[in-house]
Amino acid sequence: MRSLSLAAGLALALATSVNAASIPAGGHLDFDVVRKGKDIGDHSYSFNGSGDALTVSVTTDISVKVPIIRTTAYSFKHKSVESWSGGQLTSVRSATNDDGTPHQLSTGGQGMLPASLWNDDTVRSGTLLNTVDGSVMRVRVSDMGTEQVSTRRGTVSAHHYRLSGDLNRDLWYDAQGNLAHVSFTADDGSTVTYVRK
Numbered sequence: 001m002r003s004l005s006l007a008a009g010l011a012l013a014l015a016t017s018v019n020a021a022s023i024p025a026g027g028h029l030d031f032d033v034v035r036k037g038k039d040i041g042d043h044s045y046s047f048n049g050s051g052d053a054l055t056v057s058v059t060t061d062i063s064v065k066v067p068i069i070r071t072t073a074y075s076f077k078h079k080s081v082e083s084w085s086g087g088q089l090t091s092v093r094s095a096t097n098d099d100g101t102p103h104q105l106s107t108g109g110q111g112m113l114p115a116s117l118w119n120d121d122t123v124r125s126g127t128l129l130n131t132v133d134g135s136v137m138r139v140r141v142s143d144m145g146t147e148q149v150s151t152r153r154g155t156v157s158a159h160h161y162r163l164s165g166d167l168n169r170d171l172w173y174d175a176q177g178n179l180a181h182v183s184f185t186a187d188d189g190s191t192v193t194y195v196r197k
Contacts, residue, residue: 023047034194049084060078075099080095120178122163151180151197
């Protein structure tokens with residue numbers, strides 16, 4: 001189940017400035033994490049402030065159970081706090097437990113934009129900073145056009161982009177620039193999706 005450590009993909013970071021339009025009006029975005037048709041956890045964003053002085057808290061809590069005996073086969077827990085000033089990322093602090101392996105990170109923005117993936121400017125950058133371990137990742141972005149995606153509140157029209165390279169993710173952003181859906185293939189071949197609540 002180490003393949004699901006790729007769930008950390010929602011806790012990564014990229015380059016540019018924060019797009020104020022990407023900050024949801026309600027101040028939060030919440031997702032169910034689904035694998036093989038089963039809800040295996042939650043992923044959420046909480047926004048406080050504005051583009052001039054913004055804090056974004058990101059939380060991921062995933063637990064994959066073994067069928068029948070219900071023991072945990074894999075777990076991933078991540079919490080990070082992004083600090084923004086004047087539309088620029090100034091710092092990222094995170095604590096992660098990747099199936100028993102702990103990670104701590106405290107770093108400046110380094111001119112990067114976090115690919116916690118909530119910011120739709122993510123698709124206009126080719127360099128990502130991993131907010132679990134601080135490594136820099138390089139990606140290519142393909143524009144896949146507009147599609148309909150399912151959320152817990154119904155179907156929405158969203159723009160589909162595909163990231164490939166050091167991180168492989170399919171991302172959909174709605175008309176407001178908010179993250180609407182995420183999908184990727186884990187190393188075991190299973191599909192993991194983030195379904196917006």
